[in-house]
Amino acid sequence: MSRRALVLACALLTAGVGVARAADRADDRARLNAKDVEKLNAKFDRALLTRAHGVHVRGARTRVIVRTVDGRPASALIEAVNGVAGRYFPWLGGQVAIVPDAALERLAGRPEVAAISLDRAVRGTMERTTSATGARWVTEHLGVTGSGVGVATIDSGVNPWHEDLDGRVVHFADFVNAQPFAYDDYGHGTHVAGIIAGNGRASASAGSGQDSNGARRGVAPGAHLVVLKALDVTGNGFTSNVIAAIDYAIANRATYNIRVLNLSVAAGVYESFTKDPLTLAAKRAVDSGIVVVAAAGNRGRDLTGQAQYGGIASPGNAPWVLTVGATSDLGTADRRDDVVAGFSSRGPAPIDENAKPDLVAPGVNIESTADPSSALYSANPSSRLWGVVKTGSEPYLSLTGTSMAAPVVAGAIALMLEANAALTPNAVKAILEYTAEARDGYNYLTQGAGFLNARGAVELARAFAGTGLGPELSSDPVRWSRHIIWGNRRVAGGMLGARASAWKLGVTWGDAQTPKGEAIGWGVACRDGDVDCEQAPRTAPCSVVTPDCDSAALGALDGPHVLATPAMPGIDAIGVDLGSRLDALGDRMPPGPGGALASRRRPTAAAGARG
Numbered sequence: 001m002s003r004r005a006l007v008l009a010c011a012l013l014t015a016g017v018g019v020a021r022a023a024d025r026a027d028d029r030a031r032l033n034a035k036d037v038e039k040l041n042a043k044f045d046r047a048l049l050t051r052a053h054g055v056h057v058r059g060a061r062t063r064v065i066v067r068t069v070d071g072r073p074a075s076a077l078i079e080a081v082n083g084v085a086g087r088y089f090p091w092l093g094g095q096v097a098i099v100p101d102a103a104l105e106r107l108a109g110r111p112e113v114a115a116i117s118l119d120r121a122v123r124g125t126m127e128r129t130t131s132a133t134g135a136r137w138v139t140e141h142l143g144v145t146g147s148g149v150g151v152a153t154i155d156s157g158v159n160p161w162h163e164d165l166d167g168r169v170v171h172f173a174d175f176v177n178a179q180p181f182a183y184d185d186y187g188h189g190t191h192v193a194g195i196i197a198g199n200g201r202a203s204a205s206a207g208s209g210q211d212s213n214g215a216r217r218g219v220a221p222g223a224h225l226v227v228l229k230a231l232d233v234t235g236n237g238f239t240s241n242v243i244a245a246i247d248y249a250i251a252n253r254a255t256y257n258i259r260v261l262n263l264s265v266a267a268g269v270y271e272s273f274t275k276d277p278l279t280l281a282a283k284r285a286v287d288s289g290i291v292v293v294a295a296a297g298n299r300g301r302d303l304t305g306q307a308q309y310g311g312i313a314s315p316g317n318a319p320w321v322l323t324v325g326a327t328s329d330l331g332t333a334d335r336r337d338d339v340v341a342g343f344s345s346r347g348p349a350p351i352d353e354n355a356k357p358d359l360v361a362p363g364v365n366i367e368s369t370a371d372p373s374s375a376l377y378s379a380n381p382s383s384r385l386w387g388v389v390k391t392g393s394e395p396y397l398s399l400t401g402t403s404m405a406a407p408v409v410a411g412a413i414a415l416m417l418e419a420n421a422a423l424t425p426n427a428v429k430a431i432l433e434y435t436a437e438a439r440d441g442y443n444y445l446t447q448g449a450g451f452l453n454a455r456g457a458v459e460l461a462r463a464f465a466g467t468g469l470g471p472e473l474s475s476d477p478v479r480w481s482r483h484i485i486w487g488n489r490r491v492a493g494g495m496l497g498a499r500a501s502a503w504k505l506g507v508t509w510g511d512a513q514t515p516k517g518e519a520i521g522w523g524v525a526c527r528d529g530d531v532d533c534e535q536a537p538r539t540a541p542c543s544v545v546t547p548d549c550d551s552a553a554l555g556a557l558d559g560p561h562v563l564a565t566p567a568m569p570g571i572d573a574i575g576v577d578l579g580s581r582l583d584a585l586g587d588r589m590p591p592g593p594g595g596a597l598a599s600r601r602r603p604t605a606a607a608g609a610r611g
Helices: 003-031 034-041 048-055 075-080 101-108 128-133 135-140 188-196 239-251 277-287 375-379 400-418 427-433 454-464 548-556 582-587
Strands: 061-068 084-089 093-099 114-116 121-124 150-155 169-174 225-229 235-237 260-261 292-293 322-328 359-362 366-369 396-399 484-488 488-492 494-496 523-524 576-577
Touching: 048 101, 048 114, 048 484, 061 075, 061 101, 061 239, 075 084, 075 484, 084 239, 084 494, 093 101, 101 114, 121 239, 121 523, 135 400, 135 454, 150 239, 150 400, 188 225, 188 366, 188 396, 188 400, 225 239, 235 239, 239 260, 239 277, 239 366, 260 277, 260 375, 260 400, 277 292, 292 400, 292 427, 322 400, 322 427, 359 400, 366 400, 375 396, 400 454, 427 494
Parallel strands: 150 225, 150 260, 169 225, 260 292, 292 322, 322 359
Antiparallel strands: 061 093, 061 114, 084 093, 121 235, 366 396, 484 488, 488 576, 494 523
């Protein structure tokens, strides 16, 4: 037999073995009854289900997170199928592993295994901003800069030597290469850091001082940064590294006063937010008092350029996460011409189909700090920008994506928390939505509650603390939406209460009851001609910011001044039910901004966003 014939024979034999093994697996499944098959399939997320049941490539392996029924490490189970065990998350009862594709079904069939999730790839979602959002007005007129507030970023790292970030980075941890020093080989994280807390020194005009007039100053130049590296030199990573970074932020929140966590990274959605390890990690952070901000993703258009719905990425699909879409300022500081960016992902969230995003913020051509030694800097020579201060290389990059919009909101939250440190994550989200500007021409699955209004948000945060004017006396030129999107309901026609039950830690955004069974209340309802909701001073009875009124009004849910809850009859008198499914969200959308959905195209597959 010739050598070529021998090789061909070996190839045919190998292929035959592969087919035989696939046939054996099919026979094994055939012996299971339908109930057993359904139980086995339920242990996999959507991505792994196809991989587990398909014809396997010889030697193919998959990185997964294995969760056990009793929450103990799965090392022995993983090694029994020739897998390699990795990091273990005690709170999740889950362990990272690399498992042969051919062994996935066998591993899932073990009674000790509760679920197996793909350890998904995550990636980054890639001066006018502070003016358009009102953040510059806050720093210049209220003296609020985010001072004392810690913002953690989970990204590709940071360039600590950039002039604009001098003194801003107080801690760094590396979950990719375990390096002890701060660095950013990709460059995405440095850009994000500058958006949040850059002092603008490299763009300050001559004689303006260190940061008084820096054109590219961050939203909260007084905030400090805790930088957690989870993306590699290519801007990619794994959900398990992001989860480890979230756990680290929770463990160190008191040490660095971490109140905000920015995730300008995204992963595909393959399972419900009630099961996804990444969204559950985010919930732990929120329940500990940290506001988690995530990019919505950049899947607002399909491959033909048409608008599509249902492109929200993880962890932004979770209701407890504050999910941010992107707007374009069209190159001006006047917010009146701002538009929602076409690439910005629209809701609802995949699988659970809850309303998202929560709001939108500037994310197009955002000019911020750069690392000249990074891959992103090298790949984008046309996006580099010079500052005023003489430097050896261009100190800034102009980048676009919901990755840039999320840190704009994270910075705004730092301003709010300096103004009122008592705000909970739910209270922060409610204030941001209530003060956002809802625009005609966009539905709530595109703009969320509306366009970010940092000035209004800080003013209402101060009012909640009793240290500022209430909304009735605000001179903010932006028209507030005066609504929140609570789950899949739009709650409007009232005023937020500073001590409403909806803001308590442990309450999931959108729920009908608190964990203790209390009905959800949001504030004070307004009736036609009710002076408490018009131009009344904040000392008037039942004003939104009067703590004495909050407890009294919210104590009796059938009272005349309390917003209806989802469990109460007549919700449509105050709030509009947005429905629970995509079609319902479109068909029952209120005729206000945007009307019904013009198109309901959805992505063919949920995936991470890049920006």
